[in-house]
Amino acid sequence: MAHTPTKGRKLLFTLIAWTIGFLIFFPILWTILTSFKTEAEAIASPPSFVFFDWTLDNYVEVQERSAYFRHFWNSVVISVGSTVLGLLVAIPAAWSMAFVPSKQTKNVLMWMLSTKMLPPVGVLIPIYLIFRDAGLLDTLTGLVIVVMLINLPIIIWMLFTYFREIPGEILEAARMDGAGLRSEILYVLTPMAVPGIASTLLLNIILAWNEAFWTLNLTAAKSAPLTAFIASYSSPEGLFYAKLSAASTMAIAPILILGWFSQKQLVRGLTFGAVK
Template sequence: MARAVTPARKATVTVFAWGVGLLIFFPILWTILTSFKTEAEAIASPPSFVGFDWTLENYSTVMERSNYFLHFLNSVVISVGSTLIGLLVAIPAAWSMAFVPGKRTKDVLMWMLSTKMLPPVGVLIPIYLIFRDTGLLDTRTGLVIVLTLINLPIIVWMLYTYFKEIPVDILEAARMDGASLRAEIIYVLTPMAVPGIASTLLLNIILAWNEAFWTLNLTAANAAPLTAFIASYSSPEGLFYAKLSAASTMAIAPILIMGWFSQKQLVRGLTFGAVK
């Protein structure tokens, strides 16, 4: 029998959850508020939360100084492109690990995950030299390749977890009906794992969108995404907090809106298979 939850306990948990949520969201909220302040008000002490003169001057300055839409387009192409290519590779790989018997599957998965333990700076020089010699430096294609390889272990791990929740009997029934390997993956496995695939896609778009190390070191101007757009407001003269906050707000707004509208699908995918 399920244990009854008292109204007092439910209210306590709700207040605690809201408190944690607001604590996590507060830096984003403060960045957004600072973007509407003047530079003097942005560094004022004590800081003002809402009692300041609101201005759009920082946004107009940012738009005049930088080509925001070029950086935005670069971010879209790089994040979506690397995620889609990663899915094309990861779906068959995760299928083979989840449904083809093998004693070394966990070892392979752990080996793939171990590649995320290496600090990126450890392989920066060889990758930079390869990109320089092959003409991939400061190109969208180069960043798509790098981010695909970086996030591929995470994509495979997530899909493997979702695929393991699918009954193997369904796939065996499809084989008995004459389904080929290609038809089994495309028409049977993939539709059943749509929630998991969707959450994997969304999370990896966010990871690629926020990637800063590789985008700052492998781009200059042509393929620079929004992370480089933000970094351009850090100058030797110092930090212009209001303008930096405006640039940051413009960079996170698209992905924040996407996450807000897709949160239901994201939560559904993350809990896929958790309740039987």
């Protein structure tokens, strides 16, 4: 018989969960609050949490200085483009490993995952030289490709996990009804795995949006996304904390809004197949 937790235990677990959630969110909250302070208040000791002179001057200056919307559009193109391109590659790859397994499937999956263990700086020089010779430096096309490649192992792993939960008999029935490989993937497999594909898409958009290493090293100005937009507020003269916080808030706001409105779909996809 399943054990039913008492009200006290539920309350305790709820308080613990809210405490952990607040601790995780606190740096973001502090960044947002700092963005409304003056530079003097931003470095004041002891710091003021709420009772300070609120101002929007930092946001005005950041927009005038850095052309926020141009960087925002670059981030949208890079994150959405790399994720969609990754799904086009990962769905057939995950299908083949989930429904046409071989003795090497686990080894291939582990090899793909091992590529995430290599520090990015270890392959910076060869990729930089390839991009330079191919004319892809400081281009959105180049960034879409490189961000797709670094997130591709995660996309394939997640889709493979979701696809494994789909009964193979359904695909066999589709084949018996005359469905070809293309129809099987597009009209049978993909609709059944929509929750998993949606959560994979959302998670990888977030990862691509926050990618800083490659966007800082492979761009200059024309294709710079919001990560480069934030980095521009670290200068030899020092850190301007209030303006840096305003730039950071403007960079994370779109992804926070996306995560807020898609949280149900994201949780549903991440728990897809967890209960049989």
